[in-house]
Amino acid sequence: MTTLQLNAEIHRNLNYLADSEDYLRKALEYLKKLSWQKRHGAKAMTTKKIHVDDGPLPTDKFMDLFSQTMPGDDEKMKEHYLSQKYEEYL
Secondary structure: OOHHHHHHHHHHHHHHHOOOHHHHHHHHHHHHHHHHHHHHHHHHHHOOOOOOOOOOOHHHHHHHHOOOOOHHHHHHHHHHHHHHHOHHHO
């Protein structure tokens, strides 16, 4: 439906309520709430903030599995391991 069609449909339905003050008050109350939500909802969406939790990461428990070594240290550690493992064969 276009805006013009929606506007016509709203007025058509309000005509059914025109003879009852109670129904018109309910419609007015609802329209006021709806317009308030639109006014304040648009402002709230533009100023929405996010919360960042600065705590431990889920992967922190795995960090102890890896050592902080230099690239040359890996080769030294490999030689040390192999020399201990195959010491009797050398």
